[in-house]
Amino acid sequence: MKLLEYQAKEVLASLGIAIPPGVVARNPAEAAAAFARLGPVAVKAQVPVGGRGKAGGIKLASSEAEARRAAEQIIGMDIKGFKVPLVYCEAALDIAREIYLGFTVDRDARANILMLSAKGGMEIEQVAEESPAAIARLYPNPWRGPLDFELTQLVFDAGLGDLSRPLVSLIKKLYRAIPDYDALTAEINPLVVTKRGEVIAGDAKLEIDDNAMWRHKDLEEKYGALIEGDPYEVEAKKRGLTYVSLDGDIGIIGNGAGLCMGTLDLVQRAGGRPANFCDIGGGAKAEVVENALAVILMNPKVKGVLINVFGGITRGDEVAKGVVTARDNLKMTLPLVVRMSGTREEEGREILKRNGIEPGVSGWEAAKKIVELTRAGVT
Amino acid sequence: MSVLLDSSTMVLVQGITGREGGFHTEQMQSMGTKVVGGTSPGKGGTTHLGVPVFDTAADAVRATGANASGIFVPAPFAADAIMEAAAAGITLIVCITEGIPIQDMIRVKEFLRGYPQARLVGANCPGLITPGQAKIGIIPQRITSPGAVGLVSRSGTLTYEVASALSAAGLGQSTIVGIGGDPVLGLTFRDVVELFVQDPGTTNLVLIGEIGGSDEEHAAELLARGSRLKAVAFISGRTAPEGKRMGHAGAIISGNRGTAKSKEEAFRKAGVAVAETTDDIVGMLR
Secondary structure (H helix, E strand, C coil): CEHHHHHHHHHHCCCCCCCCCEEEECCHHHHHHHHHHCCCCCEEEEECCCCCCCCEEEECCCCHHHHHHHHHHHCCCCCCECCCCCEEECCCEEEEEEEEEEEECCCCEEEEEEECCCCCCCCHHHHHHHHHEEEEEEEECCCCEEEEEEEHHHHHHHHCCHHHHHHHHHHHHHCCCHHHHHHHEEEEEEEEEECCCEEEECCCCEECCHHHHHHHHHHHHHHHHCCCCHHHHHHHHCCCCCCEECCCCCCECCCCCCHHHHHHHHHHHHHCCEEEEEEECCCCCCCHHHHHHHHHHHHHCCCCEEEEEEECCCHHHHHHHHHHHHHCCCCCHHHHHHHHEEEHHHHHHHHHHHCCCCCCCCHHHHHHHHHHHHHHCCC | CCHHHHHHHEEEEEECCCCCCCHHHHHHHCCCCCEEEEEEECCCCEEEEEEECCHHHHHHHHCCCCCEECCCCCHHHHHHHHHHHHCCCCCCCCCCCCCCCCCHHHHHHHHHHCCCCCCEEEEEEEEEEECCCCCECCCCCCCCCCCCCCCCECCCHHHHHHHHHHHCCCCCCCEEEEEECCCCCCCHHHHHHHHHHHHHCCCCCECCCCCCCCHHHHHHHHCCCCCCCCCEEEEEECCCCCCCCCCCCCCCEECCCCCCHHHHHHHCCCCECCCCCHHHHHHHHC
């Protein structure tokens, strides 16, 4: 789960990190009230993706009327597929310098990496490409966290020795986002040093591991509902499905991420365009299949559905029962191709046949079949 | 010949009394895998599926001499189960469990540095099988057959698809290793390729990769140095958009990193044939 900026800042504040004064506004009147309280503010779109500045999602307001107008323009905007639910009005900072500070998972090293750079305010990927030596790196021990002397070394390596005391203390606070909140990314960019010498989080990015949400129910309850993404993805999440929206017209259900991705590739190769990725996972139950079909059929663009199941931990008879029940319950009339093999496949095939659904032969054959059926518009 | 496991491997099942643990223990036993015991805290001293159950892995290893373990416990307890197995002296740990928090796995990886003899496969993987001899995990044995093709994959079901096609074409497998779909894993593609290269019983290699990370590229670097194995690679996720997690926690393209194209190019550069679909793999191996 990627938190919105104001949510990430609330979490940082709870860890003892200084953030600028700010107010959440859900409508233009609230933005005007925020100006009255804070004076000149940046009105910032709250979406869990980068590049909102370029998309026109950040506006400076130096009057109440400007704050109101900015909120009017930004709330409801679509930024990279996310509808802006609210804005964050934040007091402008008196910036002396900008620093980059961030933790993220280094997949190759199978470890968390801490990066610090005096070149703040720009994308760290860009810094890494243009001047890699400007980034100081540390792989903190995941059991005990970074030690003071390690951080002191890091700060001096980054050429920020004059700030070693406040930075060492701040980095230790930010590190808590990993053990306390299962953060995969915890980034402050820019970390602002004001002309008065305060060190304040100018922006904040926090991504919480979806696999660990069971131990952060509080965060999910407090923030989860506010992130308005694709409506089908939102519905799929409510139903506990692994689902990604794509822009085609053939619905896809598969078990296992690799097979499901492979099925998308096959459909595209056969000349079709997948409407989604939907992995019903190992041990898929009848109700899971029905949930998956229900979400896919919500999309009016969908002209047909391909189900591709190869069984390991998944039982063919359960899948078949689920498909039949789901089709009947949902009164589905669109073309449906089911390709199934694996554990208890004979029972599964029997159930499908008894209910008038012909199982497909191979993934490739099934992909060609559904593309053909959806083109012809045959039911 | 084979890598990692054979008919002499003595297997412990952690979580043997659970639904999945029990179901797959029976499957493992039915192909002749030497399952010597299971664990389930509080059920020590009982017998399940014909083998003794112990409260802890250490008790089980002391009593049975188990040297490998299959883990079927739920995600909140799986990281601890991996470390418990390593501390008990198990040398091959296979974790099937899906959904283990990434930070838990990062801590596990650090912990395992203290147990260099312990090899971890997974988590979030189908496990491994040496056809005709033994398996740990959930790969259905009836789609496999003994032979000389080494198969290594990040996917579960896609692996079955390929194994099934290989077997149907008379191309048996030395060992099939599902390394798993998480971003922080035990054995990597490169680790497993190294094992296959050293195994005289393996003459061909099939690699099933997917988008995300750069493990396939690292394996390609190794193969680029030249190897006696005839290799074919397949990458799933060509149609996946940037920035979206495609089911597996590890299957995500970040910026321009981790794309199917980058992986396919790395393999081609290394002299490894790249299959367009899984159906093409058999023909390309011949």
